[in-house]
Amino acid sequence: MSEQPFTPYQIFNLKLETIEQRVMDFYEESRDGTTTIKLLIALRVRYQLGAEEFALVLKDLVKYLFTRTKATRTMKHFFFYFRDYFETSEWKQLNLRLFPVRNFIEKAKSIVLSPFAKFFPLEVSTT
Template structure:
């Protein structure tokens, strides 16, 4: 098996978009290393903000595949916020539930209790 070479920092900030897309995609499909792949893509978002070239939504399909199909990991939970624009609102909700199942469940229960015990009873007092 051919050994996959990581991109250097210099390459990430100097190579053209098409070349980077090809290399990052190749790297991911050979190694299945979500963390490094996502870190490369974040670096390209920085390059998009700082440079003149367009790197917006680079490898959008790969990002979506990684976040929606890979096993949730600490790295994915840490970096998912940087890719909110890559998903529709509905997909973002599904992704949040997928990555943070306990937090989402607890948040929904707390909101329900808050609404039930605090907001509703206080509405009745406003008119009196």
């Protein structure tokens, strides 16, 4: 297991400007997208715990990682935590980019099931 670049104390106590600069420096030096995504998730936790200034921390870096780098397992795992960083159209494109097989299966199911929809409606009864 690789050594973490920041201690929990640093992640949860440094000022916004300081942590942003250090995370950017870490990524520029290491080009380790997986660890950077994990650090960004920790900063999302800090935001959820009440640090409002961390709402869209390092938005440009997040967009760069998800749109311009190779998709990794970590990216796919934490993708949905970054929903508010993207516009609707960007989100749809990223979803297609990161999960092409899932989208293909959903599209194929809808095409195959559409002729049968008039005979077997998929309605949920409320009784």
